[in-house]
Amino acid sequence: MKKFLAQTYIWILMVLLYAPLAFIAVFSFTESKVLGNWTGFSTKLYENLFTGRMQGSASLISAVENTLLIALVSAFVSMVLGTVAAIGIHNLSGRKKRALTFVNNIPMINPDVITGVSLFLLFIFLHFSQGYLSVILSHISFGTPYVVLSVLPKLRQMNPNIYEAALDLGATPGQALRKVLVPQLRPGMVSGFILAFTMSLDDFAVTFFTRGTIGLETLSTYIYADARKGGLTPELRPLMTLIFLIILVLLLVINIRQARMQKEKENL
């Protein structure tokens, strides 16, 4: 009885959470311009999306490219900067360590609008021309804290003597870093990268304030502009459906693999 109630509750929430997504997916298979108006089954929107034969296709495709480019570059820099920073913070102590971890937490607690406005004022103040670079720098600033927080626990779990041992055995600091430290920290670096990447993909407010006036559009700003003009580009429906499916498959694969690895560990 308890189990039945619990499962019913979970299913009701799940249906509510997925209703809008299912709505988009269902209406990606009809041609109508307006979401919610069924004009018969058709895969024309998918064809349009892949052949690029649609109104304003160039700008939608470049928005997708910009989103991916900005997310990849900023997440990669975040990963490197954050890992180096985590090693430094791990070896700090006392007031310096507390101060740095405190400031590291600020971008995560700050609402997007505040982060966006404050960075906008920074670029104005420094007379820094706003465009790709300012957006990427901004994304690095809110992505890196997640890398730091993902890598720090791995450093705490690590035996500090391994690195020293490598040095004693004649490894250069560079070799010790590449062959000893990085392999140990890799799981934390990867989950930090993924977090920073998804934060960047999903960001709207910070990009909106820091992209300047050169006409740089990401998927979020494109959708915003589209909705303000009234009426979404219909091809966004198949695009969102595909993104959703890709993420669903990726997450399931990662999770099933993790569960399997854990089981193997338990069996050993």
Added chain:
Amino acid sequence: MKRSHWSIPYAVFLAIFVVLPLLLVLVYAVQDGQGHFTLANITRFFSDSDALGTFAVSLEIAIENTLICILLGYPAAWILANKELNRSAVTIVLFILPMWINALMRTLATAELFNMLGFQLGKGTLLFGMVYDYLPFMIYPIYNVLAKMDKSYAEAAQDLGATPWKVFWKVTVPLSMPGVSSGILMVFMPTVSTFAISEFLTNNKIKLFGTIIQENINSSMWNYGAALALIMLVIIGISTMITGDGKEAEEALI
């Protein structure tokens, strides 16, 4: 070179891209257009009935949204973390999955769904859409804490004669508080400051505080916009102090 020095590049980066921008919010907030010191921007807010009204509405919506998310999300997180009730790790993945879909797109779809079902867009739809957008951010940190919790505390309480109800309220709930405060941080502040989402969900009928800040910045009223952002920052400071310094709360996330 000492390895603690490896933190220097990031310290410099944080100083330029986190501390300096926040200081600039303060500086712009207390300046007029010519760069002279003034408190007019701050006092203007308190005599601006439009902004004050928006502020009150934003706080109200954010409090209601946070409460609904706790009420709906806590039981869900508890069920998901309970091995007897939920054997599959996939369910939690399905719960956090919508977080990966573009929030604006999800919101627009929610609004269109309401339109199609014939609901009037307004406060009700705004709250529903907000809960829909932020519920995963409440469930995930609570789930994380509950899943990692040492079961022996609850078992000990049970052995000492506590009823299941008592075990839940006196042991499980207190131990899961870091997750709840993390969830509050992830839901409350973003709701107050959100922009775009509220316009889409209410057909421009209800504006939230984030929108007012954005409108001022976009119409080049930087100083007044900065003053509004500063007021927002003060609220963040207060709510972070109430929910703890955020450190353990953020750790509950990862």
